[in-house]
Amino acid sequence: MQKHYAKPAWMNNAKGDVRCAGFELEFAGLDLQTAANAVAKAINGEVIKDTQAECRVRHPQFGDFKIELDWSFAKNMARKRLEEQGASEDAVLALMTDLARQIVPLEVVCPPVPVDQLQVLDGMVKALQQAGALGTSDSLIYAFGVHINTELPALDSKTLVPYLQAYCVSQYWLMKAHDVDTLRRLTPYIDTYPKKYIQEVMTYTADTPLQQIIDDYLEYNPTRNRGMDLLPLFKQIDEARVLAAVKDERVNARPTFHYRLPNCEIEKPQWELSRSWNIWCVVEHLAAEPVTLRSMCEQWIDYNENLINLKEEPWHQQLATIHENLLSV
Numbered sequence: 001m002q003k004h005y006a007k008p009a010w011m012n013n014a015k016g017d018v019r020c021a022g023f024e025l026e027f028a029g030l031d032l033q034t035a036a037n038a039v040a041k042a043i044n045g046e047v048i049k050d051t052q053a054e055c056r057v058r059h060p061q062f063g064d065f066k067i068e069l070d071w072s073f074a075k076n077m078a079r080k081r082l083e084e085q086g087a088s089e090d091a092v093l094a095l096m097t098d099l100a101r102q103i104v105p106l107e108v109v110c111p112p113v114p115v116d117q118l119q120v121l122d123g124m125v126k127a128l129q130q131a132g133a134l135g136t137s138d139s140l141i142y143a144f145g146v147h148i149n150t151e152l153p154a155l156d157s158k159t160l161v162p163y164l165q166a167y168c169v170s171q172y173w174l175m176k177a178h179d180v181d182t183l184r185r186l187t188p189y190i191d192t193y194p195k196k197y198i199q200e201v202m203t204y205t206a207d208t209p210l211q212q213i214i215d216d217y218l219e220y221n222p223t224r225n226r227g228m229d230l231l232p233l234f235k236q237i238d239e240a241r242v243l244a245a246v247k248d249e250r251v252n253a254r255p256t257f258h259y260r261l262p263n264c265e266i267e268k269p270q271w272e273l274s275r276s277w278n279i280w281c282v283v284e285h286l287a288a289e290p291v292t293l294r295s296m297c298e299q300w301i302d303y304n305e306n307l308i309n310l311k312e313e314p315w316h317q318q319l320a321t322i323h324e325n326l327l328s329v
Contacts, residue, residue, distance in 0.1 A: 005118040005274045006281040006326040009288030010153040020112035022256070023121060023273060024147035026070060027266050028105045029134035035106050036067045042127035043120070063111035065124070070107045105144060106133075112151065121273055128266055135266040136181045143184035144264040146276050149256040150284075155237055158206040160213060162293055163257070166286040167228050168198045169296045173319045174227070177279045178262045190227045190260050194220050195304065202297055214238055218245040229258040282323050292318070 013019050030038070036047045036055050045057040045065065054068035108128070113120060136144045153159050167174075171192050175185070184190060193201075197220035204213065214234045222245050224231055235242040235253040242251070262276035286293055296315045303313055 004329075005115070006278045006284075006329065008115060008150075008281060008284040010284070011115065012153065013151055014154040018114040018116055019151045019153065021115050021118065021151065021277070022112045022149040023110045024149070025108045025110075025125075025128075025266065026105050026144040026146075026264050027108075027128070027133040027135050028144070029132050029267075030106060030128070032067060032069060032106065034131055035108065035128065035133070038127040038131040038133075039065050039067060039108060039124050042123040059111065062113055062120075065111060066107075066109040068107055068109070070105045112149075115150075118273070118277065125266065125271075125273055129269060129271075133266045135268070135271070136184070136263040137265060137267055143181060143187050143189065144266075145184060145190070145260055146262040146264045146273065148259040148262070148276065148280055149232075149254065150259065150280070151256050152233070155233075155255055157204075157208050157210055157213065160210070161201075161204045161206055161208060162287040162290065163283065164201050164204065164213070165297055166283045166293055168193060168201050169293075169300045169315065170283055170286065170319055171227055172313065173316045174261055174279060174282070176316075177282075177320075177323065178276065180261060181263050184263065188225045191223075191225050192227060196220060198300070199304075202301055210237060211241070214241055218242065222246050224248060224251060224258075227259070227261045229260060232256065232258050278326055279323060281326055282319055285322055285326065286319070 008019065011018055032052070032055060036049075036057055039045065039057045040047045043057065043059050043065065045059045048056045048058060048064075050056065054066065056064040056066050058064055108124070110121060110124075152163070175192075180190070197216065200216045200220070214237065217230055217234060218241070221230070231242060231246060231248075231251045232254045233256060235251055236255050239253060259280055262279070265271040286296070296318065299315045300313070303309060
């Protein structure tokens with residue numbers, strides 16, 4: 001069991017404020033009201049019902065925790081009926097909601113929380129566990145995950161390039177460290193970056209123009225379905241450039257990474273969000289260690305020049321050591 005949330009090497013953003021991270025948890029086993037009540041009790045918040053498919057729990061300090069059925073049709077229909085008929089939504093959505101309780105996952109979208117206060121989320125996780133939330137291991141048809149939206153220290157090439165390179169050399173180790181569920185591996189939602197794209201990333205320097213970084217990403221990854229989805233970040237930096245390449249209304253601009261690899265194992269009493277966060281922090285710390293990062297990039301290039309590789313990537317043990325050191329602090 002994890003005892004703490006590791007601290008990133010770079011704690012502050014460009015304004016000097018502590019960086020924030022937002023979490024998204026996918027699960028089943030609860031209806032919307034039960035999940036909202038559990039969250040509200042844990043954070044001492046107020047439930048605000050928007051539709052039968054979504055509601056919010058307002059935290060006095062951090063803002064709204066959104067709880068919603070992860071079913072676009074249900075949300076759109078709920079809004080439409082509210083607009084057309086007001087209070088009659090209950091009769092229209094009753095069957096849909098009952099069905100959703102059984103087969104449609106719920107999602108809790110947390111507001112941004114300073115990275116030195118992430119432990120405030122533990123009570124919410126425990127409350128959902130006690131209410132009966134079911135995660136990855138209890139679903140044969142869904143691949144439930146945890147998404148981590150971590151604010152960048154700055155939105156420039158000097159900052160972004162080491163993060164990109166750190167993630168690229170780590171992506172297969174990260175999947176092992178998270179023990180990514182087999183069903184989730186088979187879905188397209190968390191696909192790895194293609195090799196040709198990583199080869200481009202390996203050539204980047206602190207002086208590589210952001211426009212080139214964005215264009216390369218859009219050429220090789222014009223989709224949300226990546227273990228680390230950068231479309232929200234790049235839409236924040238250059239919305240027109242992203243919209244010209246990707247027509248997806250689900251991409252919301254924000255100055256964060258959208259990291260999607262971890263399983264949601266909320267059904268396990270010992271499971272904690274800190275485990276997912278601490279594995280992500282390996283990328284955080286590798287990005288801040290230029291000598292180690294350069295060495296791993298060189299090892300990646302050498303390793304991938306081979307036509308066949310029968311041995312594990314040699315730098316993976318170094319990544320495991322970084323993780324162990326984070327846990328020992």
